[in-house]
Amino acid sequence: MYVLCAHITIINSTQTYEFKFVNSCTIMSNIDQLTDTCTILLPRKLKYRDRLLYEFLSAGDQINVELGYNNQLEQVFSGYIRNIRTYKIPAELYCEDNMYVLKKIMIDAYQSDNMDVKDFIEQYLPANIERNVESAKIGRFRFSNISLAQALDTIKKEYPMNFFFKSGKFYGTMPSTLANQDSNAQRILFKYQQNFIEDSITQEDIDPGKIQIVAKVILPDGSKLETKYPETITDGNVRTFYPNSITNLEDLKKYAKETQEGFKTNQISGSFKAFGWPVVRIMDVVEFRDDENTYRDKKAFTVKLVKRNFNMSGYRQEIEILNQV
Numbered sequence: 001m002y003v004l005c006a007h008i009t010i011i012n013s014t015q016t017y018e019f020k021f022v023n024s025c026t027i028m029s030n031i032d033q034l035t036d037t038c039t040i041l042l043p044r045k046l047k048y049r050d051r052l053l054y055e056f057l058s059a060g061d062q063i064n065v066e067l068g069y070n071n072q073l074e075q076v077f078s079g080y081i082r083n084i085r086t087y088k089i090p091a092e093l094y095c096e097d098n099m100y101v102l103k104k105i106m107i108d109a110y111q112s113d114n115m116d117v118k119d120f121i122e123q124y125l126p127a128n129i130e131r132n133v134e135s136a137k138i139g140r141f142r143f144s145n146i147s148l149a150q151a152l153d154t155i156k157k158e159y160p161m162n163f164f165f166k167s168g169k170f171y172g173t174m175p176s177t178l179a180n181q182d183s184n185a186q187r188i189l190f191k192y193q194q195n196f197i198e199d200s201i202t203q204e205d206i207d208p209g210k211i212q213i214v215a216k217v218i219l220p221d222g223s224k225l226e227t228k229y230p231e232t233i234t235d236g237n238v239r240t241f242y243p244n245s246i247t248n249l250e251d252l253k254k255y256a257k258e259t260q261e262g263f264k265t266n267q268i269s270g271s272f273k274a275f276g277w278p279v280v281r282i283m284d285v286v287e288f289r290d291d292e293n294t295y296r297d298k299k300a301f302t303v304k305l306v307k308r309n310f311n312m313s314g315y316r317q318e319i320e321i322l323n324q325v
Helices: 117-124 148-158 175-180 249-261
Strands: 004-011 016-019 024-030 037-041 062-069 072-085 092-096 106-112 131-133 141-147 162-166 169-173 187-191 196-199 202-205 211-218 224-229 237-241 266-269 271-275 285-289 300-311 314-324
Touching (some): 037 062, 062 314, 106 148, 117 148, 141 148, 211 249, 224 249, 237 249, 266 314
Parallel strands (some): 131 169, 211 237
Antiparallel strands (some): 004 016, 004 062, 024 037, 024 300, 037 092, 072 092, 106 141, 162 169, 196 271, 202 266, 211 224, 271 314, 300 314
């Protein structure tokens, strides 16, 4: 029999608070989003020194969340309290990961004709934060009186990079190289009808004649190259790539053509629901064993999104897959 367990630690400037009970805990982590979030519904009568615990807490307090079964705990969130929703009964803590810190770092003025993302991050990210950021020249950018997090969000809208934290480490990576960036990524095996509960994973057969590849490059001088293969397409799938190593239009056209001709037309995507163990994190790799659905049997995928739900009914993970590896 599996017995749920939790351990929450909150630290402020004067005190450390620890408790082992929550009504519910929901944690959302997504490589497409800057910020991981954690929402905790406190027990109605959770007290400290004869007062409700939330009365001692405030925005900016550090928080660490461990969840598990049978007194075996694993850290699944670390960050800061963003706000305390006391209008709800019981009170609710809304928390954010280390992106909370980046939202406090202000950029007074920054300008570059051809910004290198890695150099930009190194200039503003606190030295005590471990990081893994790809070097990429992405053209002209100008920032004034915005936070570092807002600047990262602006970059994401203009250029296909993902910025996020995983286990306290900051990542800045291209989608095409995502699977290779985390040296500590776990490879986790899931067996159909054993350790995952339900799924919506499907295989889509795409007509190769309805795929258009758009290839873009930003050169060292800030100028841009772009090509499409085929040039025109009706009612098709458009996929965009940024091959940074290419420096001329002829090679870029060749890249687009070869990418289109080699594009996988059997695309597997979707999500599945698993128990709280084994713990899965973004950028981990999940591998399936499934004799009934052979299209995914013995295939592995990078994890894009994990939503954890912990409450009186149980402990579950909703996991969305990304690229096949």
